Each structure stands twice: as structure tokens, then as C-alpha cells.
Amino acid sequence: MSEPLVRFQDVQLGYGRQLVLEKVQLDIFRGDFFGLVGPNGSGKTTLLRCLLGILKPLSGEVTRSVGLRIGYVPQREMLDPLFPLSALDIVLMGRYPRAGILRSPQRADRDFAMQCLEQVGLADSAHKLYRELSGGQRQRVLIARALAVEPNLLVLDEPTNGLDLPTEAAILGLIERLHAQNGLTIVLVSHVLNVVARYATRMGVLLDGRLLVGAAEDLMQDQVLEEAYGVPVCVQRLDHHYIVAVREVEEACGDE
Amino acid sequence: MSEWIETWRSPIAQDALHVGIILAIVGGYLGVYVVLKRIVFVGAALAQVSAAGVALAFLVGWNPLLSATLFALAGSLFFAQSWGERRISREAVIGAVFLTFSALTVLLASKGAHGMEEVQHLLAGDILAVAPEEVGRIWILGVLVLVAFLLLRKEFLLVAFDAETAQALGYRTRWWEFAFYLMLGGFIGVVIHLVGLVLIFGYLVLPALGALMLARRMTQVVAVAVVNALIATVAGLLVSIIFDLPTTATMLVFMSLLAGVESLAGAFVAR
Known part of the structure; x- marks a missing residue:
């Protein structure tokens, strides 16, 4: 197998004295579609921050391959729509590190940013204000900005939060296309289990301060999810989709 | 009429105008970021911290400019800390800093040579009382802050808009x-003992408010904010001279009027 883009070796993560995750072993390989799930407060954000290089591990080692460029798509709610920025202005931010300090993005950067907007189907809205765009369009802008970094790893934090069903499907379709057609390595963080399991080739489930990594079909099991979420669940498969439901204690999985 | 024209042409008014112009440009520009970053009251708190520095300097015989700047820089360092999730809100801490340093300013000034008159000057200030030798100094500082801010504007914008992605x-x-706070605090610290807390706070808030309501692009917002501040400075100075009104208050009224009119116009256009 090829060398991983990112490797976590026996990593402990936390804030000060507070330990959030321990013994994290994780390899993100080129071409992976890795899904990270876990209940609220399980440490998804902590692991994500470490992956992005924002949080240093308390112990253990995180190695990144030479030339790794991460395109990050944050949660939309984190951004303030008060800023008078157009879609293009925001996508151009992805070019800032290339432009360097004290220099403005050049014409080539603008052209590239436009290409990124085109890739996510938003070229027509390049000059619209971010605050005037719908939730799905805003998500596309943020994906375009991540693409403007020319990444080999795309990290998305809860990209379908607050979206209606058709928009959610369109965004997930776009992410899948970027993975399949552009060969982008994807890390998708979400609390929506079936979304992650539907697209991810490998998954990580945060369970009691540890990270369990495996194939989606191995982890999408009643027992694993019950342990992670602390409630009895029922997992069923329908074509390529997983359906996860919380069940009553006495009710057996699959019963009417 | 000739009397006020004479006053307008006097070195005092001309110095005030020159100081006002650079304050308007720098304050109007920085103010856009202050409002967008939702740190309006950090500006007020920093100004109050600087005022305490001036009051202390007057009491113990230090250089007020140096003292105000050092206090402002210490305040900047404090406010630049990331707040994260704590048991009390950032707003509460800003309020506490503002109140503590307001009280400290009054206490220190009450023991100073000029007593409460000094507090009044620190609060309301008087741009007409700026000493001629200060004008050049304020211009140098203003141009330095402006150039640094212009050169680093894209980084400041990214960090203000999306700090996590910036990281x-x-x-x-x-x-x-x-x-960012260093520039803001340094600017406030240097000019506060000359023009007062209220005028600085006004420059940092009011011109940007109207601009954000009226303009739709970042560059337009900055341009409108600076023009607002310039109009209010010139008009406020002129009207205060003609009608013998307090200069700071007159300038602030013009800033408020412009903010109000532009907010209405912005709301009307958006409908």
C-alpha cells in the first residue's frame, strides 16, 4: 500500500489536562474517502483540528506527507454573513497563501478561483454577496475555496448541516464527483451516520475516547453504534444506503 | 461672517483639520474591521484603558503619550487572546475592563493637578486644543498604521472572517x-490624550455603520466609511466654529446623521 498522506501514531489529544482522545491510530491514504462519525462531544472536532494542524497532539506523532495541501471546508454557521464579500472574494482566500504576505492575488489567481466556482456550478453567482446565497450555494462557495488551495486532501466538517434533502443530495453528489473524477482524497466529518456510510470507503467511529477505524460495512453494525452512541440502534441496509434508527429496548431489529 | 472665516483659517483650526483628516482616514478604515469583527466595545475599552494610562502619567509625571500607548498595547495583548469557551462571556470581560479603567481614570485624575477637568478632557477631548508639534507626529503614526493595514489587509480579512480556515x-x-489589536491599540493610545475617548470611539464605529448599510463590497464599504468620517470631520469642525458649538459633539452628530441617512438609504435600496 502507498505511503499515507497523514498518519496518526498512538496520538493522544486534548486541551491542557483534559484528555479527549487516546491511542489514535489512523492512516489517510491517497484516494481515500474517509468518514468520521461520533456522537456530540465525542472528539470529532478535536481530531479534525489535529488533522488540520491547528491542534498539537499531547503525545504520539502525526506525520504528513511532503507536499500535502489540505483544502478545508468549515461549517457554514461559523462564518459571519455580515462581511460584504462576494462568492469570488471568498474563493480567492484559498489563493492567499500562494500570493504571499504583502501581495494581492494576481489575475491568474482570479481565473483559477473562477474555475473553482465553475467546478461547483456557481460561476454565474461569482459576484453575488455570500450573505445573499442560499445554504447550498454557500456550501458550494466554501468547497470552491477549498479547491482553490489546489488540495490533495479535502476535509469537510458537517457539510450537510441545515440543508434540505435535495440540496444535501446535490452537495454529497458534488463531493463524490470530486472524489471519483478528480481523484481527491476526502475526509468527511458528520454526525449523520447514513450520509457518511453511504459515501465513505473507510470510516472512523469515535467510541469512548478512542477511534475505531474500519470499512463502513464492518462499523455500521448495531453493536458498534450502540456502544458509541449509548442507545440501542438498528442498522439496516437498503441497496447502497444504510438506515440507522434508535429502537425501543424491547424491540428487536427489523421488527415491524 | 468674516469672523468665522478668520477662525477657520487660524492655525488652531487648520491644525485641528489636519489632525481630523488623518484620524478620519485611519479611524474610518479600522472601524470597518472593528464593526465587522463585532468588537465595537473592545474599541471603547481600549480607549478607556489608554485614558487611565494618561491619567496615571499626569499624576506621576510620565510622558502621557508613552504611558497611554503602553497601556493600550497591554490592553491589546489582553483582548487579542482567543476567548474560546469559558464560564463568562467576552462581553462581560470587556464591560468589566471598561468600568474598572473608567473608575481608575477618575481616581487617578482626581489626585492630579487638574482634577476632574482632566477627566473631562480625556472623555470629550478637544481637537482644537491639539498642539502644533503634535500634528506631524499624528500624521506619521496615521500613515504608518494605514500603510501597514493596507499591505496586510487580505490577511486581516481572512483571519477576521474565518480564523479556523486561516489556521x-x-x-x-x-x-x-x-x-490587529496592536495597530488599533497603538492608534488609540497615541491620539486619546489629544482628542479624547469619545471622538476616537466615534470614528471607530459610526462611519463604518452607515457604510456597511449602504455599500455592497468591502472596498466600497471602506471608501464610504472614510468619506463619511472626512465629511463629519470637516463639517463638524466648520459648524462648531460658525455656531460656537463643542467640536467633538458636533462631529459626532454629523457622523450619526450620515450613519442614519445611509442606513435608511441602504434599507430602502434593499427592499
Whole structure:
């Protein structure tokens, strides 16, 4: 197998004295579609921050391959729509590190940013204000900005939060296309289990301060999810989709 | 009429105008970021911290400019800390800092040579009382802050809009935040003992408010904010001379009027 883009070796993560995750072993390989799930407060954000290089591990080692460029798509709610920025202005931010300090993005950067907007189907809205765009369009802008970094790893934090069903499907379709057609390595963080399991080739489930990594079909099991979420669940498969439901204690999985 | 024209042409009014112009440009520009970053009251608190520095300097015989700047820089360092999730809100801490340093200013000034008159000057200030030798100094500082801000504007914008992504892109956001507060605090610290807390606070808030309501692009917002501040400065100075009104208050009224009119116009256009 090829060398991983990112490797976590026996990593402990936390804030000060507070330990959030321990013994994290994780390899993100080129071409992976890795899904990270876990209940609220399980440490998804902590692991994500470490992956992005924002949080240093308390112990253990995180190695990144030479030339790794991460395109990050944050949660939309984190951004303030008060800023008078157009879609293009925001996508151009992805070019800032290339432009360097004290220099403005050049014409080539603008052209590239436009290409990124085109890739996510938003070229027509390049000059619209971010605050005037719908939730799905805003998500596309943020994906375009991540693409403007020319990444080999795309990290998305809860990209379908607050979206209606058709928009959610369109965004997930776009992410899948970027993975399949552009060969982008994807890390998708979400609390929506079936979304992650539907697209991810490998998954990580945060369970009691540890990270369990495996194939989606191995982890999408009643027992694993019950342990992670602390409630009895029922997992069923329908074509390529997983359906996860919380069940009553006495009710057996699959019963009417 | 000739009397006020004569007053307008006097070196005092001309110095005030020159100081007002640079304050308007720098304050109007920085103010856009202050409002967008939702740190309006950090500006007020920093100004109050600087005022305490001036009051202390008057009491113990230090250089007020140096003292105010040092106090403002210490305040900047404090406010540049990332707040995260704590048991009390950032707003509460800003309020506490403002109140504590307001009380400290009054206490220190009450023991100074000029007593409460000094407090009044620190609060309301008087741009007409700026000494001629200060004008050049304020211009140098203003131009330095302006050039630094213009050169680093894209980094300040990214960090203000999306600090997490900035970090993921390799920017040390804590340093960038500190650099921003350093400029803001340095600017406030240097000019506060000359023109007063209220006028500085006004420059940092009011011109940007109207601009954000009226303009739709970042560059337009900055341009409108600076023009607002310039109009209010010139008109306020002129009207205060003609009608013998307090200069700071007159300038602030013009800033408020412009903010109000532009807010209405912006709301009307948006409908």
C-alpha cells in the first residue's frame, strides 16, 4: 500500500489536562474517502483540528506527507454573513497563501478561483454577496475555496448541516464527483451516520475516547453504534444506503 | 461672517483639520474591521484603558503619550487572546475592563493637578486644543498604521472572517489578531490624550455603520466609511466654529446623521 498522506501514531489529544482522545491510530491514504462519525462531544472536532494542524497532539506523532495541501471546508454557521464579500472574494482566500504576505492575488489567481466556482456550478453567482446565497450555494462557495488551495486532501466538517434533502443530495453528489473524477482524497466529518456510510470507503467511529477505524460495512453494525452512541440502534441496509434508527429496548431489529 | 472665516483659517483650526483628516482616514478604515469583527466595545475599552494610562502619567509625571500607548498595547495583548469557551462571556470581560479603567481614570485624575477637568478632557477631548508639534507626529503614526493595514489587509480579512480556515492554511491567527489589536491599540493610545475617548470611539464605529448599510463590497464599504468620517470631520469642525458649538459633539452628530441617512438609504435600496 502507498505511503499515507497523514498518519496518526498512538496520538493522544486534548486541551491542557483534559484528555479527549487516546491511542489514535489512523492512516489517510491517497484516494481515500474517509468518514468520521461520533456522537456530540465525542472528539470529532478535536481530531479534525489535529488533522488540520491547528491542534498539537499531547503525545504520539502525526506525520504528513511532503507536499500535502489540505483544502478545508468549515461549517457554514461559523462564518459571519455580515462581511460584504462576494462568492469570488471568498474563493480567492484559498489563493492567499500562494500570493504571499504583502501581495494581492494576481489575475491568474482570479481565473483559477473562477474555475473553482465553475467546478461547483456557481460561476454565474461569482459576484453575488455570500450573505445573499442560499445554504447550498454557500456550501458550494466554501468547497470552491477549498479547491482553490489546489488540495490533495479535502476535509469537510458537517457539510450537510441545515440543508434540505435535495440540496444535501446535490452537495454529497458534488463531493463524490470530486472524489471519483478528480481523484481527491476526502475526509468527511458528520454526525449523520447514513450520509457518511453511504459515501465513505473507510470510516472512523469515535467510541469512548478512542477511534475505531474500519470499512463502513464492518462499523455500521448495531453493536458498534450502540456502544458509541449509548442507545440501542438498528442498522439496516437498503441497496447502497444504510438506515440507522434508535429502537425501543424491547424491540428487536427489523421488527415491524 | 468674516469672523468665522478668520477662525477657520487660524492655525488652531487648520491644525485641528489636519489632525481630523488623518484620524478620519485611519479611524474610518479600522472601524470597518472593528464593526465587522463585532468588537465595537473592545474599541471603547481600549480607549478607556489608554485614558487611565494618561491619567496615571499626569499624576506621576510620565510622558502621557508613552504611558497611554503602553497601556493600550497591554490592553491589546489582553483582548487579542482567543476567548474560546469559558464560564463568562467576552462581553462581560470587556464591560468589566471598561468600568474598572473608567473608575481608575477618575481616581487617578482626581489626585492630579487638574482634577476632574482632566477627566473631562480625556472623555470629550478637544481637537482644537491639539498642539502644533503634535500634528506631524499624528500624521506619521496615521500613515504608518494605514500603510501597514493596507499591505496586510487580505490577511486581516481572512483571519477576521474565518480564523479556523486561516489556521488550516498555515496562518498563525493569534499573531495576526495581536497585530490587529496592536495597530488599533497603538492608534488609540497615541491620539486619546489629544482628542479624547469619545471622538476616537466615534470614528471607530459610526462611519463604518452607515457604510456597511449602504455599500455592497468591502472596498466600497471602506471608501464610504472614510468619506463619511472626512465629511463629519470637516463639517463638524466648520459648524462648531460658525455656531460656537463643542467640536467633538458636533462631529459626532454629523457622523450619526450620515450613519442614519445611509442606513435608511441602504434599507430602502434593499427592499
